[in-house]
Amino acid sequence: MTDRKDDRLWGGRFEKAPDADFDAFQRSFAFDRRLLPYEIAVDRAWAKALLGVGIFTEAEVRQTLQALDTLGERANTDSAWVEKFGAHAEDVHHFVEKALVAELGPLGWKLHTGRSRNELVATDFRLFVIDAVGQAWNSLRALIAAFLEQAKANINVPMAGMTHLQHAQPILLSHFLLTHAEAFSRDVTRLQHAANSADACPMGSGALAGCSFPVDRNAIARELGFSRITANSLDAVSDRDFALDYLFALAGIATHISRLAEDFVLFASQEFSYVVLPDEYSTGSSLMPQKKNPDSWELLRGKTGRITSALFSLLTTLKGLPTSYQRDLQEDKEALFAAHDQILAMLGVATGALAATKFREDRLRAAASNPALFATDAADYLVHRGVPFRQAHDLVGQVLREAEKQGKPWTALSLESVQKISPLFEKDFLAGPSVEHAIATKRVPGGTAEESVRAAIAQLEQNLQQRENKP
Numbered sequence: 001m002t003d004r005k006d007d008r009l010w011g012g013r014f015e016k017a018p019d020a021d022f023d024a025f026q027r028s029f030a031f032d033r034r035l036l037p038y039e040i041a042v043d044r045a046w047a048k049a050l051l052g053v054g055i056f057t058e059a060e061v062r063q064t065l066q067a068l069d070t071l072g073e074r075a076n077t078d079s080a081w082v083e084k085f086g087a088h089a090e091d092v093h094h095f096v097e098k099a100l101v102a103e104l105g106p107l108g109w110k111l112h113t114g115r116s117r118n119e120l121v122a123t124d125f126r127l128f129v130i131d132a133v134g135q136a137w138n139s140l141r142a143l144i145a146a147f148l149e150q151a152k153a154n155i156n157v158p159m160a161g162m163t164h165l166q167h168a169q170p171i172l173l174s175h176f177l178l179t180h181a182e183a184f185s186r187d188v189t190r191l192q193h194a195a196n197s198a199d200a201c202p203m204g205s206g207a208l209a210g211c212s213f214p215v216d217r218n219a220i221a222r223e224l225g226f227s228r229i230t231a232n233s234l235d236a237v238s239d240r241d242f243a244l245d246y247l248f249a250l251a252g253i254a255t256h257i258s259r260l261a262e263d264f265v266l267f268a269s270q271e272f273s274y275v276v277l278p279d280e281y282s283t284g285s286s287l288m289p290q291k292k293n294p295d296s297w298e299l300l301r302g303k304t305g306r307i308t309s310a311l312f313s314l315l316t317t318l319k320g321l322p323t324s325y326q327r328d329l330q331e332d333k334e335a336l337f338a339a340h341d342q343i344l345a346m347l348g349v350a351t352g353a354l355a356a357t358k359f360r361e362d363r364l365r366a367a368a369s370n371p372a373l374f375a376t377d378a379a380d381y382l383v384h385r386g387v388p389f390r391q392a393h394d395l396v397g398q399v400l401r402e403a404e405k406q407g408k409p410w411t412a413l414s415l416e417s418v419q420k421i422s423p424l425f426e427k428d429f430l431a432g433p434s435v436e437h438a439i440a441t442k443r444v445p446g447g448t449a450e451e452s453v454r455a456a457i458a459q460l461e462q463n464l465q466q467r468e469n470k471p
Helices: 020-026 029-052 058-077 079-088 092-104 117-153 173-198 217-224 241-268 295-318 327-356 361-368 371-383 389-406 415-421 427-431 435-440 450-466
Strands: 158-163 166-172
Touching: 029 058, 029 079, 029 092, 029 117, 029 217, 029 327, 058 079, 058 092, 079 092, 092 117, 117 173, 117 241, 117 327, 117 450, 158 173, 158 361, 158 435, 166 173, 166 361, 166 371, 166 435, 173 241, 173 450, 241 295, 241 327, 295 327, 371 389, 371 435, 389 415, 415 427
Parallel strands: none
Antiparallel strands: 158 166
C-alpha cells in the first residue's frame, strides 16, 4: 500500500490506497463510535489477558491501561478532539489504536496481538445491548408505574368493555388500564431474554478459529461482567441473535404502545369523550381554533413503524449470510441504535401523556350503564334457574330483538312481552342488574370485580419492586 498516513489495521498486502468513495462508504466510525466506552473496557481486559500469557510486561500493561484511561476521559470531555482525531478512523477499533499509538508509540500496536476486530465488535455490541436493556427497563418500569397510579385513582369507575369495537360488558376502567400494564409486563420478560442472550463473551474467538495464545477467556469474561463465554469461536464472531432478541423486545414494546395509542386516540374523539387530553401532550390546528389534537398518541402510533422496520432490517441482513463473519454485519448497529433511542423517547412521552390524562367518569359510567351490556348477565339469570346456557342465550337474544322492535331498552319491556318468549322470565328479570352488580360478579382471579382488580394491582406492584434494579 503506497499511502499509509492513516495507519490502517490491514494494509500490508495492498499496493494501492482504497478508492476515495469506497473508503468513505466502508467507514463506520460515524456510528460505531458509540461503542467507544465498551471498546476501552474490552481493551483493558485484553491487556491484562496478554500480561497473563507473557506478551505484555507489567510496565507495558501499566502504560497501556493509563493510556486507555486517558483516552476515555478525553473522549468524554472533548468531543471536538474525537471529531478531529476520528476523521480518518475507519472504525472505533482503528480510532482507539491510533490514539494509543499517538500516546505510546509502537507499544500501542502491541495490544492487538492475538485478536480480531470480528470478536471485538461482537463483544462491544453485546455489552451495549446489555446496558441498553437496563435503560429500556427503567423507562418501561416508569410507564407500568403510571398505569398503576391511574388504576388506583380510578378504581370505582366503570366503563363499557368492547370486543370488535362494539360495547360488550361493563368492566372497571382500572381493569382496562391493567390490561395494558400486563402487556408491557410481558415486554419485561422479552427484555430479560435479550440481556441473557447477549451475556456471553466472545473474546478469545479470534477472527473465527480461536486465539493462538492461551488467554484465560473466563477471566476476560469476568473482567467485563459477562456470566459466561461463548461456546464456539466461529459462531461467536457472526452471532447477532442477541441483537435480534433486543429488537424483537423493542418491537413488542412499540406495538403495545401503538395499541395503547389507538385506544386513547379513539377515547379522545367527541364520539367517545372518555378522556380529557392534557395540554402538555396535545397540539392545535393552524387553521381551526377549536381543535385539540392527540398528537402525542398519534406520533407514538406512527413511530412504531421505525422500530419494527429495524427488526426486519436486521433479519434481512442476516438472511442467507454464509457461516462466519461477513462485512454485511456492519449493518447491524445503526438500526438498533436508532430503535433503542426511539423507544426511550416513546416510553417517556407515553408515560407523561398517560399520567397527565384525566378520565371522564360521567361518560364512562353512562356507556357502561346501557342495559344492552347486561345481556350476558340476563342469560345467567336463566342459568341460575336451571336453563342450559345455550338455550338461555337464545331466549335473551329474542328478548333483545323484541326490544329493538319496540325501540326501547330490554329492561323497559312489559312482563307480558318477555313471558311470551319464555314463562321463566319473572318480574325481577326486568329490573335488570346494575352496572355495579354486573362488575361485582366477575370476582374470579383476573376478573374485573373490584376485589380482583385490587389484587392484580397489588401483585403488579410487588412484581415491580422485585424487579426494581433489573428486568
